[in-house]
Ligand SMILES: [Zn+2]
């Protein structure tokens with residue numbers, strides 16, 4: 001068993017996204033208290049103004065985000081490694097905007113997440129009724145086609161919360177679309193965000209599910225641990241369980257620094 005002392009939490013938000021609480025300093029303090037070796041802030045990146053604006057920092061807040069993380073980095077130096085990352089969105093048509101933001105600063109780690117199917121924010125509890133109007137097989141085929149696009153885009157280091165449409169309990173009818181996406185993710189040499197937030201949601205299962213964790217590990221895909229914390233109390237959430245699931249699958253845990261993977 002890997003000691004929790006060597007672990008990083010590489011999926012953390014900040015209040016700049018408009019739906020997280022606690023200062024970045026408080027997240028760092030919580031990580032120290034949880035015995036973690038490091039953290040990587042990955043707040044929701046700016047996107048074109050027409051896309052999902054209330055749920056992310058604005059472009060004119062990006063410098064403030066970077067400065068804030070740098071301050072925490074300096075304050076905790078020697079006690080906790082603090083890295084600078086982003087949770088990016090993959091939404092066809094926004095790639096050039098995303099590319100510009102990714103070039104603007106020396107990021108350590110960039111997660112690529114799919115949060116929208118067309119205009120529908122499918123992980124937003126406000127719009128959960130839409131699932132009743134959808135064919136689940138078709139929904140998952142659409143979703144994983146976008147995940148494949150994210151993997152092929154060359155923009156990201158990992159794929160965020162792989163099987164996210166299960167969040168409210170709508171599990172995939174079969175794993176075939178997910179397995180095809182894992183083939184693409186492996187070929188593109190991306191990692192997976194092993195995201196423990198699923199254990200806090202109605203589905204009560206981390207992303208990815210145990211069967212997909214095994215399928216990913218079998219393809220040589222490694223995992224980046226993330227709590228997806230939107231509050232300091234969520235930092236390092238259920239990391240012992242996460243490690244158990246990854247190790248049972250024969251998977252490897254990695255982190256990213258300077259957009260380079262480290263075992
Ligand atoms: Zn969020």
Ligand SMILES: [Zn+2]
Nearest residue numbers: 087113160161
């Ligand atoms: Zn996300």
